[in-house]
Amino acid sequence: MPDKPNDQSNDKPIEDVDFDLETSPLFPAQENVVKSDKLSPLVWISLAVLIIIALGVVFVLPTIVEEYELPLEKRVQVSPSLPGARPAQELGISPFELAQQAIHRKEAQDVLASLLELQADLDAIEVDSWGGEVYREAISFAEIGDGFYREQAFIEARDSYSQGLNALQNIIDTTPEVLVRLLQQGQIALEVLDAQLAAQYFSQALLLDIENSLAMAGLARAKTLDEVGGLISRAQTRYEGSELEAALELYEQAFSLDPQYTALGTNLNRVKQAITENEFSQIMSEGYALLENEQPELAINAFRQASNLGIRIEQALAAITQTENQISSREISTLQGQISSAEIAEQWAEAVSAYKEVLSVDGNLVFAINGKDYAEKRLRLDQLLEASIAAPERFADDEVYQQTLDIYYTGRAIEEPGDKLVQQLTTLQELLDSSQQSISVQLISNNETQVSLLRSGGLGLFQRQSISLKPGRYVLVGQRQGYRDVRTEFMVGFGQTPTQMLIQCDEKIIASRGR
Template sequence: MQGGKTANSDKISGWVWLALAVLILLALAVVFVLPRLVQEYELPLVKRAEPAPVVTSNTLSTPATPDISPFEEAQRARQRREAQDVLASLLERQSALDEMDVGQWAATDYEAALAAARRGDEFYRSGEFTQAALAYQESDMALSALQDKVPEVFNDLIAEGNSALDAPNSAQALDSFALAMRLDPDSQIAQQGFARAQTLDEVEALIASGEVLQEQGDLAAAQQQFEQAAALDSAHQRAAEQVASNRRMITDANYTAVMSEGFALLQQNQTDAAIAAFERALRIKPGSDEATEAIAQTREQLTLASIDELREQAEAFEAAEDWEQAVAAYDSALAMDSNLVFALEGRDYSARRLQLDRLLSVNIEHPERLSDQAAYDEAREVYGIGRDLEADLLAEQGTVGERLSQQLETMEELLAQMQIPVEVTLISDNATDVTVYQVGQLGAFAETTLMLRPGRYVAVGTRPGYRDVRKEFVVGFGRDLSSLTIRCNEEVAAVNRP
């Protein structure tokens, strides 16, 4: 029993010593091996620079020392941070340029910038942080230069896009404006150019269709095509030009048609209708010299025709000795043209003949007025003027108007009658006091006889207690008056009665 127990104890002691030996080896590894690995490598897993060989003495044992001093380690950390800062800027620029699709407009320069960055990576991995920073800085500056170039590239792309729109080349325009929007997403110019490029093919098709219709003479249909094109792209210069040009062609066509209508009416002597047509043409094309001149000429022609007509009317009235109508006709002609010589002379002559006609007519129609000496003298003067005119007409024309001849003959008879007294008997009652104006007071009588020149007279009878009597009478001029009774018969009050 005791022997078995001793054997088991020996077996257990052997395992304990084995475990203890392993633990001792692990402790030695932690103390001596791990610090050396920490000194040789750091994150990221970049191997440290090889340390200078450590000088050892065969005779003396010295404790192990670090490969790099704390100051040098701090410098390396600073250099690493500087390289990382430059790298951060570089990566930010790279990201911005990638969003701008830099490979489409600066592939070579961009690749060169990335090559510098890759060199920096190599330096960084080998722990050469200063060289890495320089390489990263070279790349960063190259990328910065590309960013500075963006406005220029943007403007070039806009120019290329506009040129493609004018070409027209919709595919090129779409590419240029799309890339321009990558450079500046907020650019209204780029957005508008891209929108125009999207409709370019349709716009060009509409313009081409309109031009065919225009050549075929269907201007209205062509106008619809051009206006649709302009509505799709209001900035399309050729569409706008075609809209304006075709509209002018429509205006010119309408204008020409209306002017032709006016001239046709003019040839048919429909002057009023022709003027109306020319005025419509002037409304179609305001300020047209041709339409304005046509209106003026037509009105002048119409005026001349009206003047000729009035001249014929005036001459006809003169021949008929209707001087009042002749004067009116000449006045109408002068209203159209105040410098018409024939109208000026004709009106003057007709006016004088009208005055003479009226003076002769008033004496012939009212011969009793000739009993007044002044009127009689005036009538004789008018009669003399008429006879002088008659002689002139006979000398110039060999004839005298019938109306003037009759007037002069009648006037001659009237003037002659005025020189022949007419016997008139007045009858009264020996009680009435009679007075005859233009003759004198005759007093009371039963009957008396007077020799009176033709004319108008007034007889007045008065008698106390009776109402006065007044009688007007005409002597001569074909009036049959041999006697006139004048007495006061109407008693109005008793006088001196007992």
């Protein structure tokens, strides 16, 4: 401040006072400070530095960011500010506004850095080859953000960068779906034998998942696909030329290279089916030829071999049935001839056996069922007649006689009997008739032996006696005290009647000592 003027009313001169600023107790040691209304030069220097920094942030930094932090595309060098732009002081921008701009610019830069990081990750997996329009749209958001950034519209730039960032993140999030699509497209390319396209899809899939087994397998298949396609083409040519075995060999070579090729398996089955069809037709033809040559058994073997091929089984079985029917018919015809001969000759045992053979061929044949029943009855009658004729002596028994008579009348009831039956009945009738005619038999004894006829009664003691007996077999028994019994069997009738029968006990029994 300026010194106050001296008081002019006091005439006394003022004595000079020596102020020693360094020694004065009121002013300790300090520098002299000159008070003045002017600002210090240091303040002006500080203000100048702050203004320069603010101008650098506003005008210089955007150019640096544009040149070094936005490598999305090659930029054209532009001036640090838009044409006609004026310094911040001229625009009247306050320091607060400058600070807000700096904050928004930093936010935009941070989002951009994240966007660039995602872009680098996607570039590493060649997103250009599979990202398509979605990727280009994401980049367009970043380019729009660049425009806002150049105009210092940092909020709009940040929002555009965020849209691009989100779009790129969505692309990364959808990589599993993209991987599936690439694998499917690769598989389709394999099926149409496009080795180059298949390799492209599977290679892209491996960029998304380097350890994906399906992609690795598909890429390996793509490497042999051209060779597989060549083999298939040659095989198809052989197949169309009916060279089935050659076609099969080529298809099998292709299958060994790529067993997963679906169409290849279909073609293999088609050729194998054609070969089997040819073999079936050939075997069936051989079977019918054997049948025509009267070799039905061999024909059946051929038809069975054809049925074992696994195709047209019903046709083969029908041929077997037809042949078996022919064989059966022929066998039955032969057996019918045997039956007829046996029945005419009244060889009923042979007829029964033949009927059984017919029924073994076809158990439902009515003629065989009925014929067997009749033949068995005739066989039984024949056996009874033969047994009766062979033992006429049994007729002496009334019961046996009656049974034999029933047999005789059973035979008589048969219409149109054969010569054998007629002869049997005639013989039996004679035996039956003669069995009822008594014959006189002379018995001789010693008048000391008790004689009896079994089943007839005692005859007593006699020396000579005549009795009448029906034809048959008889037994005389002689008994005498002290003598051994005697027993004599004889036949009456049928030309076997003895002239006389001696029955007496002559062997004396000697008693044992010591009894």
